[in-house]
Amino acid sequence: MRALRFPTRWAVIEFIGEGKRSTKEIREHLKNEGEELTRSGLYYHLSELKNADIIEVAGYLEEGGGAPEKVWKLKTKKIIIDLLEMEEESDRVVE
16 A cells, blocks of 8 residues: 555656566656656655566666666556555554
8 A cells, every 4th residue: 555655656657567667668658747756766666566466577678888777667557456455554563
């Protein structure tokens, strides 16, 4: 749930959709939507989505002599939330 609390991450998920998108494409899309992110800011959001098993690296683009650019795709299209399990977790935090 924490990985989905930012609108930027929802925008990334929607933009990737059924396809694959490079980091550069994602950044340009967000910029066109009015979201100015630094590279490190974008990688933070991508990393959080990856750590939550929502997206994954689908491959790399080799351009020029620099580091290869990551290409992302959705790893999962459906998330099931057990509300009772979440309640138990929040109870543990409060104790």
